[in-house]
Amino acid sequence: MKITINGKSHNADAQLSVTELLTELEHDLAGVAIAVNQNIIPQTEWLTTLLEEGDEVALFRAIAGG
Amino acid sequence: MFKIADKTFQSRLFSGTGKFANPQLMTDAILASGTELVTMAMKRVDLNRSDDDILSPLVQAGVNLLPNTSGACTAEEAVFAARLAREALGTHWVKLEIHPDPKYLMPDPIETLKAAEQLVQDGFVVLPYVHADPVLCKRLEQAGCQAVMPLGAPIGSNKGIRTRDFLEIIIEQANVPVIVDAGIGAPSHAAEAMELGADAVLVNTAIAVSTNPVAMAKAFKQAVEAGRMAYEAGLGAVSSQAIASSPLTAFLDSQPEETESA
Numbered sequence: 001m002k003i004t005i006n007g008k009s010h011n012a013d014a015q016l017s018v019t020e021l022l023t024e025l026e027h028d029l030a031g032v033a034i035a036v037n038q039n040i041i042p043q044t045e046w047l048t049t050l051l052e053e054g055d056e057v058a059l060f061r062a063i064a065g066g
Numbered sequence: 067m068f069k070i071a072d073k074t075f076q077s078r079l080f081s082g083t084g085k086f087a088n089p090q091l092m093t094d095a096i097l098a099s100g101t102e103l104v105t106m107a108m109k110r111v112d113l114n115r116s117d118d119d120i121l122s123p124l125v126q127a128g129v130n131l132l133p134n135t136s137g138a139c140t141a142e143e144a145v146f147a148a149r150l151a152r153e154a155l156g157t158h159w160v161k162l163e164i165h166p167d168p169k170y171l172m173p174d175p176i177e178t179l180k181a182a183e184q185l186v187q188d189g190f191v192v193l194p195y196v197h198a199d200p201v202l203c204k205r206l207e208q209a210g211c212q213a214v215m216p217l218g219a220p221i222g223s224n225k226g227i228r229t230r231d232f233l234e235i236i237i238e239q240a241n242v243p244v245i246v247d248a249g250i251g252a253p254s255h256a257a258e259a260m261e262l263g264a265d266a267v268l269v270n271t272a273i274a275v276s277t278n279p280v281a282m283a284k285a286f287k288q289a290v291e292a293g294r295m296a297y298e299a300g301l302g303a304v305s306s307q308a309i310a311s312s313p314l315t316a317f318l319d320s321q322p323e324e325t326e327s328a
Contacts, residue, residue: 006110031121033154065107066082066270
C-alpha cells in the first residue's frame with residue numbers, strides 16, 4: 001500500500017504497525033514521536049496501530065535548539 | 067536553590083543545545099556550565115541523513131530536558147509540537163516558544179497566551195518565552211504557567227539586558243520564577259539579570275559561538291553565582307550625587323599655633 005512518510009511516498013506492506021514501520025526504516029525507536037494524519041500516536045499504541053492506504057505519517061525527533 | 071513546579075534546582079543557569087560545533091563540544095560545555103536543565107527543539111526526521119544524536123549524551127549527563135516549540139507559528143502548531151515532544155522525550159515540561167517573524171524572532175504574545183492556556187489544561191508544566199511585558203507575564207501566571215521567561219534582547223543577538231526596566235517590574239510582581247531568556251551575550255549580562263533579582267537565566271548562543279565554549283560556560287556559571295550572591299547580599303542604593311566614603315575633612319587643616327614652652 002502507498003503511504004507518505006514526512007511528505008515522501010513510501011510502499012509499505014498492508015496491515016503494517018507503527019512499530020514495524022520504524023523497524024523497517026531502521027530508525028531508532030527511542031526519542032521519536034509519530035503522528036498519523038496529524039494524530040499523535042502514543043508509544044503505548046505503536047504495536048497496535050495499523051497503517052492504512054494513503055496514511056500520512058510524520059516522524060519527529062529532538063534536535064539541538066535554544 | 068530554587069523550585070519550578072515539582073523540581074528543585076541548585077544551578078540558576080539553564081542552557082540551550084543549539085549552535086554548537088558538534089555534540090561532544092555541546093556536552094562538554096553543558097557539563098562545564100553546571101546547568102541542570104537544557105532546551106532542545108523538535109523536527110521532522112530526515113530519513114536520508116542521520117541527524118546528530120543529542121539526546122543520548124544529554125540523558126547520560128543527567129540534565130533535565132526542556133523541549134521547546136520553536137518553529138511553531140500559531141498556538142495550534144505549538145500545542146502539537148509540545149505533545150510530540152512529550153511523547154518523544156517522556157517529559158510534560160515545555161518551553162512555549164512562538165515566533166513567526168524570522169528577522170527579529172519576537173514572540174507572539176496572543177498565540178503564546180492561547181497555547182499556554184491549552185497546554186496547562188493538558189497537564190503540561192509550561193514555561194512561556196515572551197517579551198518583557200509585565201501584563202502578559204501576569205496573565206500567563208494566572209493561566210497556570212509555572213514560570214515566565216521574558217527576553218533580555220532578540221534571540222542570538224548577544225545585545226544583553228535591553229529590557230531592564232520592565233524585567234524589574236516583572237520580577238517585583240511575579241509569584242512564579244522569572245527566567246531571563248534570550249539576548250544574554252556575556253557573563254556580565256547574566257550577572258546583571260541575576261542582580262535584578264531574576265531567579266535564573268537561559269543562555270545558548272553566547273556559550274555556543276564562543277571561541278572556547280567550555281571556558282565560556284564556566285565563566286557564565288561563575289557570573290550567575292556572583293549575580294545571585296550580590297542580590298541576596300543586598301546591593302547598595304543608587305544615587306545621582308556623590309556620597310563620600312570618608313568624613314569630609316580638609317587634608318591639611320590649619321592647626322592653632324603651638325605656644326612655646328617656657
